[in-house]
Amino acid sequence: MAKFTLFSRFEGKPLRDTLPDGSQVSRSRKWPWTEAAETISIIACGGGVAGAIVFQELVLAIVPPVFALSFNIINRSRRLQDLRERNLLSQTDARELRSELHEIQDSLQTLPLADRMMEIEACVRRLSDATLELQGQQAGMVEEMGDDREKIKEAFGILRQGVYNLSHHTNTSLDRLRAELDTLRRDVEPTASRVARQISDQAIAPLHQQQRLLEQQLSQVQQQQSLLSPQVQQLTEAVTHLRTHTAQHWLSEIDRRLESVLPYRYRVVSEDASDYLFEALNQGKEHVVIVTPWLELDPVRAESFLQALDNILSQNVFVSFGWGRRADVGRARNTTRPIALKDGGWRYQPERDPHGYYRLLPQLLELKKRYKRLTLKLLGTAERIVVCDRDWALLGSHHLLCHVASNTPEVGLYTNDPHVVLDLGQRFNLVPHLKRRAMPMPGRLTVNH
Numbered sequence: 001m002a003k004f005t006l007f008s009r010f011e012g013k014p015l016r017d018t019l020p021d022g023s024q025v026s027r028s029r030k031w032p033w034t035e036a037a038e039t040i041s042i043i044a045c046g047g048g049v050a051g052a053i054v055f056q057e058l059v060l061a062i063v064p065p066v067f068a069l070s071f072n073i074i075n076r077s078r079r080l081q082d083l084r085e086r087n088l089l090s091q092t093d094a095r096e097l098r099s100e101l102h103e104i105q106d107s108l109q110t111l112p113l114a115d116r117m118m119e120i121e122a123c124v125r126r127l128s129d130a131t132l133e134l135q136g137q138q139a140g141m142v143e144e145m146g147d148d149r150e151k152i153k154e155a156f157g158i159l160r161q162g163v164y165n166l167s168h169h170t171n172t173s174l175d176r177l178r179a180e181l182d183t184l185r186r187d188v189e190p191t192a193s194r195v196a197r198q199i200s201d202q203a204i205a206p207l208h209q210q211q212r213l214l215e216q217q218l219s220q221v222q223q224q225q226s227l228l229s230p231q232v233q234q235l236t237e238a239v240t241h242l243r244t245h246t247a248q249h250w251l252s253e254i255d256r257r258l259e260s261v262l263p264y265r266y267r268v269v270s271e272d273a274s275d276y277l278f279e280a281l282n283q284g285k286e287h288v289v290i291v292t293p294w295l296e297l298d299p300v301r302a303e304s305f306l307q308a309l310d311n312i313l314s315q316n317v318f319v320s321f322g323w324g325r326r327a328d329v330g331r332a333r334n335t336t337r338p339i340a341l342k343d344g345g346w347r348y349q350p351e352r353d354p355h356g357y358y359r360l361l362p363q364l365l366e367l368k369k370r371y372k373r374l375t376l377k378l379l380g381t382a383e384r385i386v387v388c389d390r391d392w393a394l395l396g397s398h399h400l401l402c403h404v405a406s407n408t409p410e411v412g413l414y415t416n417d418p419h420v421v422l423d424l425g426q427r428f429n430l431v432p433h434l435k436r437r438a439m440p441m442p443g444r445l446t447v448n449h
Contacts (some may be wrong), residue, residue, distance in 0.1 A: 041068035297359035326380035
């Protein structure tokens with residue numbers, strides 16, 4: 001039987017340096033330039049810290065450590081790449097050895113015992129050589145990694161010392177800068193205060209002068225006022241007296257001329273005409289007409305007025321009120337005016353009457369329930385008229401029913417001219433009630449000759 005030569009093609013051939021992907025692994029121990037640059041940068045760290053302290057430049061202390069770390073990172077990446085490639089190569093060799101062992105085991109089954117022993121010895125020798133070579137590679141990689149760790153530790157130590165020196169130098173510089181700022185502040189504050197006082201003095205001086213001038217002018221005005229006050233008071237009293245005297249003289253002159261020209265009596269009424277209301281209620285025998293825009297509740301004379309009205313109604317005398325100012329009457333259902341028109345009548349809204357211009361209306365409504373001869377005719381007028389039977393009439397003026405709402409007292413005219421009295425009564429009877437659907441402006445009740 002021929003000798004089995006399965007391992008003859010591997011004899012005298014070292015382990016391959018080719019990875020499964022075809023890339024070559026260089027086993028030569030070349031010293032790359034990054035290793036030298038890293039060593040130089042580490043040495044330069046100490047010199048940079050010393051230069052930063054001497055020349056007061058932080059850049060000298062920062063740049064060398066940055067370069068040292070950069071080169072260290074590059075070298076570590078390269079070494080890790082080499083380590084990974086060698087591991088891949090070792091794994092490939094181990095797989096090939098395992099496959100060869102399997103082939104040897106298969107081949108040994110077909111060889112004689114002596115040939116098998118020789119082949120086994122040759123295989124063991126080859127395995128021992130491969131194992132020794134792998135152990136040598138691993139020992140080299142461990143040694144290189146140890147060298148890398150030492151260099152990294154040394155670089156970090158130098159960097160730590162540089163950072164400490166830089167921090168110390170920075171703190172020293174900051175302390176010196178604070179001291180210089182305090183000194184500068186102490187030097188500047190007196191000058192700034194002095195300049196501020198000068199500026200304020202220059203700005204306040206004209207103001208003081210203006211203040212003194214204004215005080216002098218004010219004292220002069222006060223003196224003039226003290227001199228003019230008595231004169232103004234005397235002039236006011238004189239004007240008031242003259243106005244009162246002139247008005248009374250004018251009214252008396254009008255009364256005198258009317259009495260001399262007309263056969264009937266005419267009199268101008270400038271004062272409160274409430275007495276004429278009571279006179280009409282006390283002397284009326286047939287029909288009393290009172291036309292007024294408002295129905296105010298006088299707190300002093302309202303009770304006596306209602307009592308006089310009750311007395312004349314109890315004597316079966318007709319009393320008619322023509323009332324309501326047009327601006328206080330509203331047609332809408334939700335109107336905000338005191339008097340709201342509705343179908344067939346009207347409604348008084350006390351909550352819409354804050355000034356109390358129609359506060360007497362509820363008492364008059366109570367009297368109307370008791371006396372059918374009392375008439376309340378909503379006219380929507382601003383006229384003021386009092387007619388007592390056919391005896392006399394009063395046009396205009398002001399009285400207790402419209403005293404508050406009248407801003408200025410109105411002059412009235414009293415007469416007993418039967419033509420005027422009769423015409424006023426007829427006109428009042430012809431004027432209709434104010435209604436919701438049609439609200440024309442009411443006709444005037446004044447007399448036309």
